[in-house]
Every structure is written in structure tokens, then in C-alpha cells.
């Protein structure tokens with residue numbers, strides 16, 4: 001029996017330890033383009049120098065010896081022959097597998113903007129090479145434009161601001177962090193960013209990148225006609241799963257490799273986990289990518305267990321949770337940030353400088369935002385993820401729910417009051 005894992009990040013690494021819990025002896029081969037093990041979440045800190053690449057490594061130094069994994073790094077998989085059970089690489093290797101895990105994650109998505117693919121000094125922020133390239137450019141550059149003000153865009157803005165660049169964020173939506181926050185919570189961060197000399201354009205679209213004759217970036221043009229001088233551009237407009245090498249492989253794909261609750265793909269003995277796959281997300285009950293670190297770890301563990309003959313299924317696959325701390329202001333959000341229609345009621349509390357918001361329908365919580373005082377927010381995440389009724393709770397207690405409120409449990413494991 002030979003296990004092959006493609007990808008050496010959150011999902012791939014967590015699969016290794018799960019396999020070894022059940023199978024101490026058979027061979028595990030890991031193949032990755034990455035030459036180092038590091039947390040992508042910490043790339044902004046690597047840009048500012050707050051953390052070294054070594055410090056962002058999330059496994060012990062002896063991981064590969066301890067778990068007896070042969071790691072083939074700096075190597076891209078180019079094809080999978082599913083009949084012959086062979087993985088082919090960009091340096092001509094052919095590696096056979098009995099069980100395969102695809103954990104190739106995702107790459108920065110570059111939207112179709114005029115000259116975006118042509119210009120130099122244009123980077124995504126997904127890999128260590130992106131971060132090092134940004135650091136390199138930042139030495140000589142003065143003005144950066146970040147396209148997209150989601151979490152990655154905002155973190156990139158803070159990092160470049162820290163390095164002394166004049167930073168402008170351009171966001172298509174009506175406020176920054178549109179997937180994570182509502183207008184009020186985002187507005188508090190917009191004010192803080194402005195106070196730190198970071199400019200923000202919302203409700204705006206970048207339509208063109210202006211280049212000089214050597215393809216150096218000079219300006220960014222917005223739909224409104226505004227022209228922003230820029231010598232560095234960071235593209236933070238989302239991600240696309242790394243599935244190019246599956247072009248001629250008969251595996252089911254829809255915005256990611258489709259997997260079931262056991263992380264099995266449509267091909268027997270081939271599993272997928274992490275940002276590369278699309279699975280049933282618990283909050284929306286839709287098959288979508290779930291591109292957050294904790295789910296990549298969990299899905300990797302489930303895949304590893306099942307690859308090694310175990311029988312583990314995903315239970316909660318909840319991707320609608322976010323936490324952030326920018327300029328010392330903490331926020332946690334779960335589920336919807338706005339009521340989707342009039343069947344939902346919204347409850348808001350401003351107290352001692354904190355902002356809290358709950359969205360409820362038929363006694364079930366569908367959304368929560370806690371900004372400032374985030375103590376006790378975790379229970380709201382659990383209530384939302386598991387759709388536990390809070391119907392019997394008096395309205396004045398809505399903002400002070402604690403685990404102690406759950407004094408009883410039903411036979412199926414759900415809580416009730």
C-alpha cells in the first residue's frame with residue numbers, strides 16, 4: 001500500500017498524522033511545489049518582518065522523520081493517470097499510488113482587467129514567493145494600490161503601510177471586508193485605516209492598469225475615471241482552486257473538486273481536502289469551496305483517516321466564521337452579516353464602545369457580529385453552525401447567552417434550554 005499526498009500545507013499535513021494513527025507502516029509520499037512548510041495566514045507578517053519564514057512553519061522540525069514521510073518538494077504534479085494509479089510530475093517522475101489525496105489548495109484569482117497580466121510589479125498574495133517578491137518591490141516603491149478589500153487585501157494594505165508605502169484600497173462593494181462584516185463594523189475599520197493614511201475607494205472597479213514602455217506599472221484607472229498613481233499593485237480579488245493539472249482527468253469538478261462527507265472524490269481511492277475542493281457547507285447547505293484554515297485541517301484529517309481504512313464523516317463544515325484584530329479592534333462574525341429579507345429580525349446593541357448584532361429567524365440565529373467586546377462570542381458561533389433554537393430565551397437575554405444556558409441536551413446531542 002502506498003499513500004500519495006499532493007500538497008504540503010494545512011490539508012496535506014493534517015492528513016499525514018491521521019493516516020499514521022491507523023497505519024504506522026505503509027509508505028507515504030508527499031509531493032508539493034512548496035519548498036518550505038509555512039502558514040499562508042502569516043504571509044502579511046512575513047512581509048512586515050514581524051515573523052520569519054522559519055517562524056511561520058506550523059509543524060515540528062522532525063515531522064517528516066517522525067511520521068516517515070518521503071517529501072518530494074519543489075515539484076509540481078502535471079497529470080494523474082487514474083487507470084494506472086500514477087501521478088506524473090513536471091520533472092518526469094511517475095509515482096504510483098494506492099490511495100491519493102489532492103490537497104493542492106488555491107491560487108490568487110486575477111480578474112480580466114486591462115494590462116493586469118502584462119504589467120511588472122503586480123503580485124497576488126498566496127505563496128511565500130509572492131510575499132518575498134512584494135518585500136523586494138517595496139524597497140524601491142512608494143505607492144501601492146490593492147485591488148480588493150477582503151481580509152487578504154486589508155492585511156496586505158496594513159503590511160505595506162507598515163513598510164512606509166502610500167497605500168490605496170479599491171473595493172467593488174459598498175464597504176471593505178464585505179464578506180465578513182456589515183457596513184457599521186466595516187466603517188469602524190475604514191475610519192482606523194484612514195487615520196493611518198490608507199486611502200479607500202469603495203463602490204469602485206479598477207478598469208485599467210497603465211504601464212510605461214518597459215511594462216512598469218505607472219497608474220491605476222477606476223471606473224469613475226479616477227486615476228491613481230501606483231508603482232506596485234497587489235491583486236486580492238479572491239482565489240481559484242489549483243486544478244489545472246486535472247484538465248484531462250475524469251474527476252467531478254464544480255468550483256473545486258467535488259467531495260462527499262468522507263472527502264472522497266468521484267474516483268475511487270482518490271480523496272481531496274482543503275481549498276481545492278468543494279463540499280457541502282453546513283450553514284448554506286450548498287456545495288461550495290470552504291477556503292479557511294481550520295476546515296482545511298479538519299478535511300485533511302477526515303481524508304487521512306478514511307484513506308487509512310477508518311470511517312470518518314464530516315459533521316460540521318461551517319465556513320461562515322471570521323475573526324480579526326486590526327489596530328487593536330477585535331471583531332468576530334458568524335453567518336449572515338445582513339438580514340437576507342424581512343422574515344429575519346435584526347437586533348443591535350451599542351454598549352461601552354462595542355457593537356453587537358444578531359440576525360434571527362423563527363427562533364434560530366442566522367448571523368452574529370461582535371466588535372470591540374468579543375467575550376462570549378463563541379457560543380453564538382456554535383448556535384449558528386448547529387442551528388440550535390433560542391426560542392425560549394427572553395429578548396433581554398439575547399446579548400448575554402452563555403454555555404450555562406444549555407442545561408439540557410436532547411438524545412440526538414443537540415442542546416435545548
Ligand SMILES: Cc1cc2nc3c(=O)[nH]c(=O)nc-3n(C[C@H](O)[C@H](O)[C@H](O)COP(=O)(O)OP(=O)(O)OC[C@H]3O[C@@H](n4cnc5c(N)ncnc54)[C@H](O)[C@@H]3O)c2cc1C
Nearest residue numbers: 007008009010011032033034076077104105274275292293
Ligand atoms: C494572506 C492570507 C491570509 C489568510 N488568513 C487566513 C485566516 O486568517 N484564517 C483562515 O482560516 N484562513 C486564512 N487564509 C486561508 C488559508 O491559508 C487556507 O485556507 C489554507 O492555507 C488552505 O490550505 P490547503 O492545504 O487547502 O492549501 P494551500 O495552503 O493553498 O496549499 C496548497 C499546497 O499544494 C501545493 N500545490 C499546489 N499545486 C500543486 C501541484 N500542481 N503540484 C504539487 N503541489 C501543488 C502547494 O505547493 C501547497 O503545498 C489566508 C490565506 C492567505 C493567502
